[in-house]
Amino acid sequence: RSKSAGRNQATQFDDALHQAVLRNMGLTQALQQSLAAGEGLSLVYQPQYALEGEQRLVGAEALLRWQHPERGAVSPTEFIPAAERAGLIRMLDRQVIEMASRQIGDWKRQGRCTRISVNVSANTLQWEGLATFILEQLAAHDVPPHLFGVEIIETLLLESSRTTIGSLLELRRAGISIAIDDFGTGHSSLGYLQDLPVDTIKIDRSFVQGLEEGKGRKAPLVQAILAMARALDLNVVAEGVETEAQRAWLKHNGCQTIQGFLIGRPTDAGAFASSCLAELSSL
Numbered sequence: 001r002s003k004s005a006g007r008n009q010a011t012q013f014d015d016a017l018h019q020a021v022l023r024n025m026g027l028t029q030a031l032q033q034s035l036a037a038g039e040g041l042s043l044v045y046q047p048q049y050a051l052e053g054e055q056r057l058v059g060a061e062a063l064l065r066w067q068h069p070e071r072g073a074v075s076p077t078e079f080i081p082a083a084e085r086a087g088l089i090r091m092l093d094r095q096v097i098e099m100a101s102r103q104i105g106d107w108k109r110q111g112r113c114t115r116i117s118v119n120v121s122a123n124t125l126q127w128e129g130l131a132t133f134i135l136e137q138l139a140a141h142d143v144p145p146h147l148f149g150v151e152i153i154e155t156l157l158l159e160s161s162r163t164t165i166g167s168l169l170e171l172r173r174a175g176i177s178i179a180i181d182d183f184g185t186g187h188s189s190l191g192y193l194q195d196l197p198v199d200t201i202k203i204d205r206s207f208v209q210g211l212e213e214g215k216g217r218k219a220p221l222v223q224a225i226l227a228m229a230r231a232l233d234l235n236v237v238a239e240g241v242e243t244e245a246q247r248a249w250l251k252h253n254g255c256q257t258i259q260g261f262l263i264g265r266p267t268d269a270g271a272f273a274s275s276c277l278a279e280l281s282s283l
């Protein structure tokens with residue numbers, strides 16, 4: 001009896017595994033088709049505001065959205081890892097760089113733009129053609145490099161190779177901003193901060209949440225990060241700011257820039273232009 005129950009469980013497990021594999025295959029295939037057809041992929045933009053003085057737009061993050069032909073919107077937290085596993089991530093990141101460049105070029109021609117940062121995956125950063133590709137895209141769309149930034153995650157910097165450092169140096173020298181995303185969540189040795197041409201760190205949302213309650217060690221940790229950033233002359237962006245109390249705390253403690261639902265959700269290009277870019281004086 002127990003033997004057959006065991007077999008039954010094994011079958012159920014196989015079924016679940018099979019379903020998961022199928023789902024992943026379907027996802028990957030559909031993503032590949034979207035990439036090939038240039039359909040279903042778009043960018044949304046989330047504003048970043050300086051806290052000092054009058055709150056002022058200083059940049060935005062471009063975030064990828066994918067509309068699956070049958071399933072509708074799929075979260076990047078699902079399809080980005082799937083693309084990484086399937087070897088599609090470089091193609092996807094290139095697509096994002098191209099879409100962002102074109103959009104920045106359009107906004108610039110219309111007279112109002114801010115710096116737009118894109119996320120670049122670990123794998124793409126290992127591609128020796130990355131810096132050249134970015135600079136070509138910017139040139140093709142008549143975008144000055146100071147209007148472009150890249151965000152890279154901390155964990156990958158620990159594996160930083162000659163290629164990675166070379167790409168980052170080339171981009172930085174051209175005037176492109178380089179931010180470390182999700183700062184504080186990797187297994188940091190802080191050594192890379194002195195070796196790599198990084199100009200900005202983004203404090204991860206997990207540190208910002210509950211910050212104002214003054215419980216635990218979040219507040220002193222964030223204060224330490226802010227002090228370190230000041231000493232190293234790095235810009236700081238706090239991610240995932242959702243409450244007025246969090247904003248007040250960050251401002252009081254000398255954080256320069258915030259991003260989060262409190263001041264703006266990611267929105268499509270049209271909405272971003274009319275709600276955020278419209279405030280800027282023309283270029």
Ligand code: C2E
Pocket residue numbers: 046062063064065075076077080093096118119120121151181182205239240241242259260261262266
């Ligand atoms: P990330 O780069 O750290 O982006 C921030 C994420 O936090 C975004 O989720 C954003 O919508 C969300 N967020 C912003 N403000 C708040 C807030 O106040 N509260 C909360 N709860 N969430 C907030 P999203 O768009 O789902 O993206 C998730 C992750 O997927 C990104 O994390 C990034 O690692 C990756 N990703 C997104 N777009 C791209 C892309 O074009 N290329 C690559 N390689 N990765 C991307």
Ligand code: MG
Pocket residue numbers: 061119151181
């Ligand atoms: Mg990011």
Ligand code: MG
Pocket residue numbers: 181182202204239
């Ligand atoms: Mg982040």
Ligand code: MG
Pocket residue numbers: 182
């Ligand atoms: Mg993140």
